[in-house]
Amino acid sequence: MDRQTWDRRRVSFGAVAQLYERTRPGYPAEAVAWMLSGVRPGGTVLDLGAGTGKLTRALLADGFQVVAVEPSAPMREALSAAVRDARVLEGSAEEIPLPDGSVDGIVVGQAYHWFDPELANPEMARVLRTGGTLGLVWNVLDERTGWVALLGQELDALDRNSSLSGRSVADELGAAFRPAEQADFRHVQRLTVTDLLDLVRSRSYVATLETPERDTLLRRVETLVLRNAPVDGHQVLALPYVASTYRATRR
Template identity: 35%
Template sequence: MCCSPAFPQVRYARGHRVLLASARVTVHHAAGVGYQRAAGVYERSRPSYPMAALAELADALPLEAGRTVVDLGAGTGKFTRLLALTGAEVIAVEPVTEMRERLAELLPGVRVTAGTAEATGLPDGCADAVVAAQSWHWFQEEEALAEVERLLRPGGSLALVWNTYDTSVPWVRDYQDIVFRLAPRDLPSPLDDGWRKAFTDRAGWSRVHERHWPNLHSTTVSDVVERMTSSSHIAVMDPAEQERVRAEVEAVLAGHDATRGNAAVEMPYTTDVYWVRRR
């Protein structure tokens, strides 16, 4: 059985990293501080994932009763709750206290532990699969990959999952433009495809398998605005800056027929799923 000792909380910021007690482990400032402030909004305003994506991974990894999956950077448990439906034992790893507490409150049947992707505190060979949903781009890739290799049993798999905006829709494209324009230069992005190189250059992994699904999120204009304010680099802003961002987002939404004057709105995402197997 996997189990984890108590892991230190985020302590303080230096530069763009929030340092943990372990000298080799850091959490990006935007994630460490931003998600502390926005845990509730994050849970409320962000989409889940298509059941088809879960079914694909459940077959591919596979996930079922008697197997163990570690969910890295689990946040408030958006994907964790789906993993639990497979019958596998799920261990959720989340470094940000506020996110972790929210996850434990929402999913009392799931084991939740403090830790990072680079230092989970879990035993060697404790997992049949490791999943990172909406989180791999935050990790220090070399250290995280070494930790995944340590956790996986022979033949185990790693899955990476992201919800990304469908920018073929004009108002969503304008919305994402705000996100990108306000992002600091060192902010990690799920749209950076450079993570693939780690698996082509590293022995012991299969080729990358991938599938993509449309993911239409039924929400409200108000929650679309809140979705912006829950973005890590927006959540770290002071209240006056956040209010300016809010006004800009509201102006974008008022400028498109699909969102102007509507209380309810469908926000289109694409769910991107990738998995690799340890040889």
């Protein structure tokens, strides 16, 4: 993917903030607990690239003090409307608006692949205290299920920046962090066929398509789902995910 396309996709989420909030899955409690197992109860955790607060809510439920940093104004507005107990700040991974060593943990949900690691990794190390924990998580379609594999193939044909896209998280974080550990946590999102189509619309590589191409894709996805997915009488289906999760300790 060229830099211009990457930049356009990176800033595309503001236009689909409400779709993102309504249709994107949350994160399994087990994944959040594993990521932050080294952070004391009540500690301060930075949710970086917080989006609409999908991960912020899980952090608050676990009793952490949360600072949510997000560059997109529409995403921050959706976050603030949905989550009342977090401190919400404008900022980015490359310029975190916090003092040195001010947080006990950092988590990044579905966003690290949009960071510039040469700038973001030192910034994360700067604001994270020594011995603090960095956690990264992606919800990835669980393609062990046949119809989900077909859906994945349809979307992969467009996606040139898949969440892990050949990047080695364990090797990329740099000398400030100990080697990363990785674990998978499986979970299921229940949603209607209409919601699934809106979820597809919320993806950056779909949101940035021209309207005719996007409409054609959505018709193909709808046909694929109705022909292959087990849909109940209310047109609700179960979409399985793997929460691919990493954690690393600040040296």
